[in-house]
Amino acid sequence: MIKFNINNEFVFPSQKPYITILFKVVEDIGNALKKINNVNQRLIGADIDFGQFFGFGITVAIDEALKNAIQHGNGNNAMKKVKMSYEVNNDFLKVIVSDEGKGFDYNNLPEVVVDDDSGRGLLLIRNFMDEVAFNETGNSIIMTKFRKKGES
Numbered sequence: 001m002i003k004f005n006i007n008n009e010f011v012f013p014s015q016k017p018y019i020t021i022l023f024k025v026v027e028d029i030g031n032a033l034k035k036i037n038n039v040n041q042r043l044i045g046a047d048i049d050f051g052q053f054f055g056f057g058i059t060v061a062i063d064e065a066l067k068n069a070i071q072h073g074n075g076n077n078a079m080k081k082v083k084m085s086y087e088v089n090n091d092f093l094k095v096i097v098s099d100e101g102k103g104f105d106y107n108n109l110p111e112v113v114v115d116d117d118s119g120r121g122l123l124l125i126r127n128f129m130d131e132v133a134f135n136e137t138g139n140s141i142i143m144t145k146f147r148k149k150g151e152s
């Protein structure tokens with residue numbers, strides 16, 4: 001079986017058009033992993049479903065985290081940077097999004113109201129990812145999706 005571990009890091013200005021570029025990079029990696037899966041399956045019968053790593057839910061979670069970093073963390077200040085790093089291997093995908101903002105108190109989040117214009121991002125992230133954590137200051141989010149939900 002092909003074993004792999006891919007790590008990448010991107011740093012970019014707090015401007016939403018960069019999100020589209022990052023999605024293209026992640027999409028290309030997802031396609032490469034699907035090809036690895038096909039080879040593994042054909043040669044030794046191994047079946048590792050990488051589709052969930054790069055499916056709709058992952059896309060939404062990453063998109064929300066990046067938008068939150070730009071808008072809430074950096075206050076749409078293009079002079080401030082956002083950093084996105086990820087690690088993907090045979091077992092999990094971990095994405096870390098950090099901004100240069102002061103952070104927030106993630107332990108005391110207000111209840112999400114459906115009619116609000118904001119606040120649903122973290123709700124979506126928590127629903128699509130298996131684990132969600134923050135650094136101490138609240139300006140980095142760590143999102144993990146396991147190959148099979150619940151595996152660690």
